[in-house]
Amino acid sequence: DAKTTQPPSMDCAEGRAANLPCNHSTISGNEYVYWYRQIHSQGPQYIIHGLKNNETNEMASLIITEDRKSSTLILPHATLRDTAVYYCIVRGPPHGNEKLTFGTGTRLTIIP
Amino acid sequence: GAVVSQHPSWVICKSGTSVKIECRSLDFQATTMFWYRQFPKQSLMLMATSNEGSKATYEQGVEKDKFLINHASLTLSTLTVTSAHPEDSSFYICSARRAGGNYGYTFGSGTRLTVV
Numbered sequence: 407d408a409k410t411t412q413p414p415s416m417d418c419a420e421g422r423a424a425n426l427p428c429n430h431s432t433i434s435g436n437e438y439v440y441w442y443r444q445i446h447s448q449g450p451q452y453i454i455h456g457l458k459n460n461e462t463n464e465m466a467s468l469i470i471t472e473d474r475k476s477s478t479l480i481l482p483h484a485t486l487r488d489t490a491v492y493y494c495i496v497r498g499p500p501h502g503n504e505k506l507t508f509g510t511g512t513r514l515t516i517i518p
Numbered sequence: 519g520a521v522v523s524q525h526p527s528w529v530i531c532k533s534g535t536s537v538k539i540e541c542r543s544l545d546f547q548a549t550t551m552f553w554y555r556q557f558p559k560q561s562l563m564l565m566a567t568s569n570e571g572s573k574a575t576y577e578q579g580v581e582k583d584k585f586l587i588n589h590a591s592l593t594l595s596t597l598t599v600t601s602a603h604p605e606d607s608s609f610y611i612c613s614a615r616r617a618g619g620n621y622g623y624t625f626g627s628g629t630r631l632t633v634v
Contacts, residue, residue, distance in 0.1 A: 440622070448623030449524070449611045450562070493561075495622040503550045503615065506623055 409433070409496040415513040419458050428494030437498060439470060440506070440515040441479045443514075450493065450508075453479065455500065488496040489516045492514040520547055522614050524626030531602055531633055539597045540631045541612030547592035548614035551586075552623070556609040568595045602633040 420423040426448040431440060441453040446475040452459055454468045456477070461468045467480040481488055498504040521544040531537050541551055554562040566587050567575040574587035588596040595614075613625040614617050618627055 440627075444562075447609070447628065447630070449522075449613070449628045452622045452624070464569055501598060503567075505552060505567060506527065506613070507562055508554075512590050 407510075408418075409507070410494045410509050411514045412492075412494055412509065414510065417515050417517055418481075418484045419491050420486060420516050422484055422516050424479075424488065424514060424516070426479040426485040426494075426514065427476065428464045428479070429476045430494070430496045433474050433496050434478065437467070437496050438500065439468065439477050440497065440508075441466070441468065441492065442495065442508075443488075443492045445487075445490045453492075456476050484514075484516045486499070488514065490514060519614055520624045522548075522612065522624045522626040524612055524629055526629060527627060527630070528630040531631070533603055534601055536598055536600045537631060539599075539610055539612075539631075541595045541597070541614065541626050543593045543614045543616075544623075545623075546614075546616040548595075548616065549592060551595040551612055551614045553587060553595075554610060554611045554613070556628075562581055562611060566634055568572060575590050599631065603632070604633045605633055607633045 438455050438457050440455040442450040442509040444450045454466050456468045470477045491513050493508050523542045525540045551568040553565045556562045565580045568589040572604045576582045576611045582631050589595040609628050611628040615623050627630045
């Protein structure tokens with residue numbers, strides 16, 4: 407059963423920030439929020455993960471609400487190559503062997 | 519680092535034959551690998567969890583005798599689709615996690631299987 411809810415699709419203009427929301431109202435205390443993306447006909451690519459603090463890396467920023475029931479993935483300057491399906495996944499700590507369960511994700515289209 | 523190589527990237531086979539897909543972790547050891555299947559316009563569905571040196575754990579509804587998984591070393595897991603039928607045509611993807619530490623999962627590039 408999916409633990410997350412995402413909008414099925416979004417559009418974003420090239421060069422603008424893409425903000426992808428995710429609801430995970432049933433997240434438990436030791437569960438992390440992970441984001442992956444899948445470009446057409448490729449394997450998923452890891453983007454970022456976090457527990458409760460906001461995180462930033464070279465690809466994106468992750469903003470997690472204080473109650474941890476939702477989060478937003480931010481691609482600061484979207485390019486055409488960011489067109490992909492983005493998956494928000496909730497699971498245990500990174501060092502565990504817990505499986506990743508994919509929901510339906512958000513299909514992000516970057517418009518020139 | 520953390521590269522997973524999947525081979526072949528695509529394969530066409532005749533109905534009734536078997537196809538083997540390889541998943542290799544190139545620069546790390548992977549005690550656990552996962553196999554997914556993805557049909558067109560659908561999300562990834564986990565098929566099984568492959569543990570080095572032991573039997574794979576299959577998800578509900580996945581036939582273990584049809585989808586044979588072998589994880590004989592820390593860098594290689596194979597998925598064999600036996601007696602393939604057209605309905606087995608799909609995109610098969612493996613993923614692996616580096617043993618130890620707070621590492622995420624790395625995915626292979628996938629194998630497009632077409633059974634004719």
